[in-house]
Amino acid sequence: MVATIKDVAKKANVGVGTVSRVINNHPSVSENIRKRVLEAIEELDYKPNAIARSLKINSTKTIGVIIPDISSAFYPEIVRGIEDVAKDYNYTIILFNTDLKLLKEKDALNIIKEKKADGILFISNTVSKNLKKELKKVGIPIVLVSTKDEEGEFHNVIIDNEIAAYEAVRYLIKLGHKRIAMIAGMKNDPNAGIPRLEGYKRALKESNIEFDENLIFYGNYKFKSGYEAMKNIIKLKDKPTAIFAASDTMAVGAASCAMQMGFKIPEDISIVGFDGIELAEYFYPSITTIKQPRYDMGRKGMETLLKLINGEEAPKNIVMDFELVERKSSTKIKK
Amino acid sequence: MVATIKDVAKKANVGVGTVSRVINNHPSVSENIRKRVLEAIEELDYKPNAIARSLKINSTKTIGVIIPDISSAFYPEIVRGIEDVAKDYNYTIILFNTDLKLLKEKDALNIIKEKKADGILFISNTVSKNLKKELKKVGIPIVLVSTKDEEGEFHNVIIDNEIAAYEAVRYLIKLGHKRIAMIAGMKNDPNAGIPRLEGYKRALKESNIEFDENLIFYGNYKFKSGYEAMKNIIKLKDKPTAIFAASDTMAVGAASCAMQMGFKIPEDISIVGFDGIELAEYFYPSITTIKQPRYDMGRKGMETLLKLINGEEAPKNIVMDFELVERKSSTKIKK
DNA sequence: CTGTTAGCGCGTTCAT
DNA sequence: ATGAACGCGCTAACAG
Numbered sequence: 001m002v003a004t005i006k007d008v009a010k011k012a013n014v015g016v017g018t019v020s021r022v023i024n025n026h027p028s029v030s031e032n033i034r035k036r037v038l039e040a041i042e043e044l045d046y047k048p049n050a051i052a053r054s055l056k057i058n059s060t061k062t063i064g065v066i067i068p069d070i071s072s073a074f075y076p077e078i079v080r081g082i083e084d085v086a087k088d089y090n091y092t093i094i095l096f097n098t099d100l101k102l103l104k105e106k107d108a109l110n111i112i113k114e115k116k117a118d119g120i121l122f123i124s125n126t127v128s129k130n131l132k133k134e135l136k137k138v139g140i141p142i143v144l145v146s147t148k149d150e151e152g153e154f155h156n157v158i159i160d161n162e163i164a165a166y167e168a169v170r171y172l173i174k175l176g177h178k179r180i181a182m183i184a185g186m187k188n189d190p191n192a193g194i195p196r197l198e199g200y201k202r203a204l205k206e207s208n209i210e211f212d213e214n215l216i217f218y219g220n221y222k223f224k225s226g227y228e229a230m231k232n233i234i235k236l237k238d239k240p241t242a243i244f245a246a247s248d249t250m251a252v253g254a255a256s257c258a259m260q261m262g263f264k265i266p267e268d269i270s271i272v273g274f275d276g277i278e279l280a281e282y283f284y285p286s287i288t289t290i291k292q293p294r295y296d297m298g299r300k301g302m303e304t305l306l307k308l309i310n311g312e313e314a315p316k317n318i319v320m321d322f323e324l325v326e327r328k329s330s331t332k333i334k335k
Numbered sequence: 336m337v338a339t340i341k342d343v344a345k346k347a348n349v350g351v352g353t354v355s356r357v358i359n360n361h362p363s364v365s366e367n368i369r370k371r372v373l374e375a376i377e378e379l380d381y382k383p384n385a386i387a388r389s390l391k392i393n394s395t396k397t398i399g400v401i402i403p404d405i406s407s408a409f410y411p412e413i414v415r416g417i418e419d420v421a422k423d424y425n426y427t428i429i430l431f432n433t434d435l436k437l438l439k440e441k442d443a444l445n446i447i448k449e450k451k452a453d454g455i456l457f458i459s460n461t462v463s464k465n466l467k468k469e470l471k472k473v474g475i476p477i478v479l480v481s482t483k484d485e486e487g488e489f490h491n492v493i494i495d496n497e498i499a500a501y502e503a504v505r506y507l508i509k510l511g512h513k514r515i516a517m518i519a520g521m522k523n524d525p526n527a528g529i530p531r532l533e534g535y536k537r538a539l540k541e542s543n544i545e546f547d548e549n550l551i552f553y554g555n556y557k558f559k560s561g562y563e564a565m566k567n568i569i570k571l572k573d574k575p576t577a578i579f580a581a582s583d584t585m586a587v588g589a590a591s592c593a594m595q596m597g598f599k600i601p602e603d604i605s606i607v608g609f610d611g612i613e614l615a616e617y618f619y620p621s622i623t624t625i626k627q628p629r630y631d632m633g634r635k636g637m638e639t640l641l642k643l644i645n646g647e648e649a650p651k652n653i654v655m656d657f658e659l660v661e662r663k664s665s666t667k668i669k670k
Numbered sequence: 671c672t673g674t675t676a677g678c679g680c681g682t683t684c685a686t
Numbered sequence: 687a688t689g690a691a692c693g694c695g696c697t698a699a700c701a702g
Contacts, residue, residue: 052679
């Protein structure tokens with residue numbers, strides 16, 4: 001049987017209140033009694049029951065993390081960032097994969113409520129109207145990470161996807177490229193899909209390059225869709241000299257297809273990705289990309305959540321810096 | 336204020352016991368009363384307080400997952416497998432990253448104890464003697480995943496690394512390769528380092544190929560170590576025609592180095608990796624590898640743990656099937 | 671079938 | 687400074 005506070009009290013010949021005080025470092029305990037209690041705790045290998053404590057103080061020191069899929073390359077670093085700061089503050093995280101399914105998201109929320117987490121970190125693409133309703137009535141602090149909240153009702157940490165895409169394309173233009181295709185994200189994705197396409201358009205416009213609808217290929221951020229897009233790009237009579245992909249995985253898919261077809265990267269075609277996942281770095285040739293500070297986004301999200309939990313103020317819309325990482329998949333246009 | 340069971344009882348004009356019964360689907364509740372209670376629950380948006388319940392029934396329906404680093408490519412799928420079956424059985428997972436540091440492992444164990452998880456899934460390389468002592472006295476079921484327990488004292492799910500490595504090398508030999516280098520794991524890693532090297536040796540021996548110490552290069556499973564190893568391999572006067580790497584990441588590092596030096600893969604040199612992570616699949620050329628069923632290992636680990644939690648029997652040493660996935664990085668030796 | 675009540679282990683008054 | 691007692695919300699045992 002595992003020891004309780006009572007056992008410790010008995011063994012130390014004190015009341016449970018006193019034991020509680022020494023556990024919680026309450027000042028008003030005389031030195032010798034404190035020592036006696038500590039000894040008893042040691043001897044019994046007593047560990048406070050966090051469940052009982054939580055019930056009493058109405059705080060569990062755990063936070064719920066809701067994520068589409070931990071096995072998707074984008075998310076693990078975010079979670080790591082979260083857990084690292086959680087650990088620093090003696091919080092524990094409970095993890096839920098939702099596959100972006102509303103039903104699973106709701107389930108996760110319910111469990112989080114029932115288990116009385118102190119806060120929620122919600123990582124996704126968007127919050128649907130439907131889910132937002134649920135989110136609003138959970139009654140505990142919530143921070144959105146890498147998730148667009150179009151009405152700006154929740155605290156969230158994010159990068160500016162439009163600007164990032166704009167920078168990526170501008171980089172390509174500076175390299176001399178004029179005919180730049182885009183393997184875009186999903187049309188209905190307000191977080192990554194739409195703004196990245198907008199950024200692409202703006203960069204073109206700024207350089208007086210006419211937007212050509214035929215150069216846009218929609219994908220779902222995955223390898224295959226990048227690969228398929230490239231198949232079509234290759235068929236173009238007037239081939240682009242560069243491609244901007246809305247995800248690294250699509251960029252790699254596109255590169256694989258191109259190389260398989262005998263094209264050289266970056267000599268024949270430059271490719272720029274988005275996200276900054278490991279795959280882009282280790283691919284050969286390494287993929288130039290927009291690196292999202294995923295680890296720090298996780299950290300910042302958790303830090304913000306902690307502030308909210310403690311009743312402190314926190315900036316609502318936190319925009320993190322991205323980084324354009326030049327690698328081997330992009331080069332000056334050959335002339 | 337959030338509603339409690341008392342509020343529901345009052346609203347439905349019944350005792351709390353009755354409310355508890357309907358929540359827990361206890362059969363002996365008359366239909367009309369059950370309906371009345373359900374309505375009250377609905378109206379008050381009542382959610383049972385899992386903390387209070389846990390305190391009472393002494394089970395939290397949560398399990399602790401201890402992992403080296405969720406942002407390392409090998410682990411996310413395992414965790415996903417775990418969470419998927421956990422969800423099916425209404426369990427929740429709390430996640431801890433340890434970076435293989437004993438101190439963090441111990442911390443994680445303590446929190447798991449204090450938070451009264453029902454079981455532990457420990458994912459790592461090895462359990463040190465030191466940690467094993469701790470593990471033994473946690474007092475709740477534990478299953479080791481992808482972790483070698485040399486004394487076989489814990490339940491664990493794993494692949495047979497020696498056989499897998501043996502198969503990989505045998506495959507290379509069948510392709511006609513005789514001079515096969517190995518980029519090995521760490522010498523002191525009993526889980527992946529040692530057995531994979533042993534398997535390599537056995538395959539060689541079986542085919543009467545003399546083991547050549549100079550063909551062994553030790554790495555740490557990471558990209559850079561594979562890359563560096565390849566640098567040295569290339570310097571060899573009598574170059575190998577094939578390389579077996581103890582991890583996909585090292586295989587990719589080696590391939591990158593080779594290609595950068597102007598070698599063609601697989602024409603000039605065949606490469607086989609180990610693990611079956613996404614990187615190996617998406618690399619160009621795609622990397623032949625030993626695929627570990629990571630998702631299923633997670634599932635099986637959780638399923639086993641559930642059995643232990645429920646007091647059922649479960650096989651102690653669960654060896655999963657790996658798969659040799661032939662891809663583009665390996666080919667018959669050119670003659 | 672249903673209401674009442676005693677804890678689960680702890681933190682916190684309230685006396686002392 | 688310290689002990690006794692109450693209650694956090696719930697389940698289970700008991701009585702009816």
